[in-house]
Amino acid sequence: MYLILSALTICSYAIAPHVLTQGPFTETKETFQFTQLLDHSDPANTQTWQQRYHVYSQYFNPTKGGVILYICGEWNCQGVGDNSLSFQLAKDLGAIVIALEHRFYGQSQPFGADSWSLENLSYLNVHQALDDLAYFILQMKRLKLHNIDSTLPWYAIGGSYPGALSAWFRYKYPHLTVGNLASSGVINTILDYWQFDDQIRKSTSKSGEQCPLYLQLLNGYVDKKLKNFNTKQAFKESYNCEKMTDNEFRWFWADTIVQMIQSGQRTRFCQTLESLPSIEAMAEYIKEIALDQGDSYKQYGAYYLRDETVDQNSVIRQWYFQCCSELAYLQTPPQNKESLRSYELTLDWWRVWCNDAYSQGEVIWPDVRATEAYFGGLNLNVDHLIMTNGGEDPWQTASLTKATKANSKVITYLIDCDDCAHCVDLGAPSAKEPAVLTSTRQAIKNTFKQWHDQFWSKTMVE
Ligand SMILES: *[C@@H]1O[C@H](CO)[C@@H](O)[C@H](O)[C@H]1NC(C)=O
DSSP: OOOOGGGGGTSBOOSSTTOOBOOOOOSOOEEEEEEEESOTTOTTOOOEEEEEEEEEOTTOOTTTOEEEEEEOOSSOOOOOOTTOHHHHHHHHHTEEEEEEOOTTBTTBOTTGGGTTSHHHHTTOSHHHHHHHHHHHHHHHHHHTGGGOOTTSOEEEEEESHHHHHHHHHHHHOTTTOSEEEEETOOOOOOSEETHHHHHHHHHHGGGOTHHHHHHHHHHHHHHHHHHOTTTHHHHHHTTTOTTSOHHHHHHHHHHHHHHHHHTTOHHHHHHHHHHSSSHHHHHHHHHHHHHHTTTGGGGGOHHHHTOOOOOTTOOHHHHHHHIIIIIOOEEOOOTTSOOSSOTTOOHHHHHHHHHHHHOSSSOOOOOHHHHHHHHOGGGOOOSSEEEEEETTOGGGGGSOSSOOGGGTTOEEEEEOSTTOOTTGGGSOOOTTOOHHHHHHHHHHHHHHHHHHHHHHHHHHHO
């Protein structure tokens, strides 16, 4: 068998397309509920809900340490992975680590069992999420919970969408943290995101010109299967996808391949493809990967996304609501005819899909220009922010890989090495890791230490 997903036993992946939550999670933690405001944009609204958070105090120095806020995103937040960068920083700084669950995910459902109705999902957006973080910090300082003195410095860390939150937080609330890390922070909310597949082509071509060529041929293979009216239903059924439209299936197929590259398995994936005798055999291999992911196919089907039943382990209805209503990152095929993704998957198709999943009359579509106008898109310019990206990560084009004059104050690192992909720096170090990954983590630690020392030396003078 060709199964190469054994790496999944060390990293558990949530099922949203670009999410990884890196475990295992065995560090000693305590779990609490925070009384959070529902609507930060309406001071007259005093409604509250319970937001879950995990606290790790084993490295905490309450007099000269700090607080690391780990921003959880579009997943059921289990906390922070063992030996991950957040803990290494906590040891260096004497910090307490707090992982805060994102509203509408996991156990943090503002309306309980009614949370996922369209009406109630309107409270799920970037500004409410950033304001949750701000209010959380302010209350922790005010109430001195967990022995956190109001004078202690706060730092925030996030990866992927929470990476964007971490970067945007420096813009909206620069006074509340001393410095943040945004790993694979997707601050550029691209509507027509063709650059994503273009990066898949570039990343896979590191394995030689054959690999991206095979992906293209495999795309053609699927298109052909779906065009044969007699066999297409059986074909979809063999993937459990009989309830899905042809285009949803095409997206599912492309994303199965994407997952391999994004999670840093490009070398083995391309090697396996090349070892197989035919396109049919390669298609079988991809089918195995797809079937091995259980019911993750459901995230591509509007039929499934319409289900409003709250389930703390399911993230797809909320995540694609965020994409369709605000964040976009809608992946389309590049125009260069070398796509691994079907040319049917246009922005027009996305519009139909979003409305199929979420519309009850009113049209749903993300206003990416509003987000860009507010935060500046790739021109975000804030100080005390590190942005990191993996060199093979398809998402890097939605992030800042190299600071320009427009964002002279942002510190950027492109971690360019084999199989270095999404949020690569956040995980636990391994003995065999590339030197540039080790040195980047060290540079991040040095910068945090510098911020920390500066903070405390200023405090001493006053
Ligand atoms: C939204 O949640 C509230 C509070 O639980 C509930 O009363 C209301 O019916 C919900 N709205 C919908 C449309 O489900």
